Amino acid sequence: MADWLNEKKIKALTWSGEAQTIRDGKIAGFFVAVNKTCKSYKIQADLWQGPSGRRTLVRTVRHTIGTTETHSLAEARNIAAELLSKIKRGVDPFPPKRQARDGADLMVVNGDPVGWNVDELMINYQAVLAAAEKSERSIHNVEETRVRYLKRWRGRMIVDIRKKDARELHAYITANHGKIVANQTMRYFRAAYNVAEALSDDEEAFEYNPVQGVIFHKERASKRVILPQLIFDWWSQVEALPNPLRQEMHKLHILSGLRPGTVMTIKREWLDLQSCTIHFPKMKTSEGFDLPLSWQMVDCVKRAEEMSKFLYSGSEWLFPTRAKDRSITHTKVIREKSMPSETGHILRHTHRTIAQSVGVSPINAKLLLDQKIPGIDGVYIHDVALFGPLLRDQQKISDCITSLATDRDAILPTHANAAQILQLSPNTKSVTRLRHAQ
Numbered sequence: 001m002a003d004w005l006n007e008k009k010i011k012a013l014t015w016s017g018e019a020q021t022i023r024d025g026k027i028a029g030f031f032v033a034v035n036k037t038c039k040s041y042k043i044q045a046d047l048w049q050g051p052s053g054r055r056t057l058v059r060t061v062r063h064t065i066g067t068t069e070t071h072s073l074a075e076a077r078n079i080a081a082e083l084l085s086k087i088k089r090g091v092d093p094f095p096p097k098r099q100a101r102d103g104a105d106l107m108v109v110n111g112d113p114v115g116w117n118v119d120e121l122m123i124n125y126q127a128v129l130a131a132a133e134k135s136e137r138s139i140h141n142v143e144e145t146r147v148r149y150l151k152r153w154r155g156r157m158i159v160d161i162r163k164k165d166a167r168e169l170h171a172y173i174t175a176n177h178g179k180i181v182a183n184q185t186m187r188y189f190r191a192a193y194n195v196a197e198a199l200s201d202d203e204e205a206f207e208y209n210p211v212q213g214v215i216f217h218k219e220r221a222s223k224r225v226i227l228p229q230l231i232f233d234w235w236s237q238v239e240a241l242p243n244p245l246r247q248e249m250h251k252l253h254i255l256s257g258l259r260p261g262t263v264m265t266i267k268r269e270w271l272d273l274q275s276c277t278i279h280f281p282k283m284k285t286s287e288g289f290d291l292p293l294s295w296q297m298v299d300c301v302k303r304a305e306e307m308s309k310f311l312y313s314g315s316e317w318l319f320p321t322r323a324k325d326r327s328i329t330h331t332k333v334i335r336e337k338s339m340p341s342e343t344g345h346i347l348r349h350t351h352r353t354i355a356q357s358v359g360v361s362p363i364n365a366k367l368l369l370d371q372k373i374p375g376i377d378g379v380y381i382h383d384v385a386l387f388g389p390l391l392r393d394q395q396k397i398s399d400c401i402t403s404l405a406t407d408r409d410a411i412l413p414t415h416a417n418a419a420q421i422l423q424l425s426p427n428t429k430s431v432t433r434l435r436h437a438q
């Protein structure tokens with residue numbers, strides 16, 4: 001008969017070159033598994049179901065409760081006793097499949113969410129996002145969060161995560177990766193936890209969301225933008241880049257204001273230059289988007305398409321590159337090493353700033369950036385019906401950017417009714433009036 005496990009015995013267990021299983025004499029089916037990287041508490045039992053006398057073996061249930069670092073022996077025993085009791089009564093604590101609320105089958109890793117660890121939670125959350133037809137970028141962000149920032153919780157059961165744990169991880173990520181990443185990690189975990197709570201039949205297990213105990217850092221919108229008077233130098237730097245295809249990518253980026261991930265993944269089949277349009281089948285908003293192209297953008301796209309055809313024959317991408325295995329894929333990196341703070345999302349900010357300066361209405365400026373319109377306007381305004389006005393506004397923005405990029409002495413246009421603006425002089429800290437040409 002196996003001896004009762006105790007903390008002292010478990011602590012003395014070491015890796016001996018092969019996996020070990022040490023069973024508990026107190027609870028049948030409960031044991032400690034020793035492998036090269038950790039010691040884990042596990043259960044194993046046969047699930048029999050059916051009327052008395054005609055019970056049939058459904059399956060052998062195997063489940064990892066957690067590691068000796070995440071659970072004490074007493075905690076693991078209590079969880080094991082509860083799970084084994086269900087199995088003995090013919091109840092499967094981890095049914096292999098659930099049905100999502102929309103009726104679609106949701107494949108899960110380990111049955112009811114009460115039995116999920118953190119990795120399984122985030123993997124299943126990705127499945128939920130995919131079923132809801134969220135963008136690939138959103139799903140990828142959840143996966144990156146799981147792999148890079150939640151690894152300290154790997155193997156831990158989600159029902160064992162406490163508010164204190166969430167605060168400690170938030171502080172750790174803040175110190176090592178920054179405030180924005182820390183906040184975003186907690187948001188993803190909070191959303192995934194809420195989905196698990198909604199799917200679980202165990203109403204007591206999910207008493208509260210542990211992220212409730214986190215005090216989020218205050219986030220301020222980035223104020224980084226390429227100032228109008230610096231666009232001439234920026235354009236010159238871009239044209240000096242050794243890769244001509246990347247030159248066109250950055251030019252199209254500032255002229256379009258697209259999200260960085262969208263610019264890098266443009267497919268040639270989406271181009272409709274006759275109609276001055278790029279037809280995006282799906283954006284971050286989970287909806288299609290027709291990007292109006294000014295003549296400058298059309299020329300930019302034509303040059304990029306010719307180069308991509310010549311350099312990467314047969315590629316489906318407008319801005320292709322070589323992967324490590326030498327296969328052709330879309331560009332993966334948006335920023336330039338030589339100008340990291342002047343490429344990337346800052347160009348989206350710049351486009352929006354120029355749009356405001358040349359008098360584009362706030363609603364049209366948002367529509368050109370594929371941003372959702374808030375309030376009742378978002379319900380009644382349809383961008384498809386506004387393609388003409390949007391194309392004219394896009395042309396105004398491109399004309400302004402091109403003027404600033406090709407003429408160092410160009411003056412940024414202002415609203416038609418604004419003859420003067422006030423600018424704070426950085427040297428004298430006095431207010432200087434700058435007159436603009438009418």
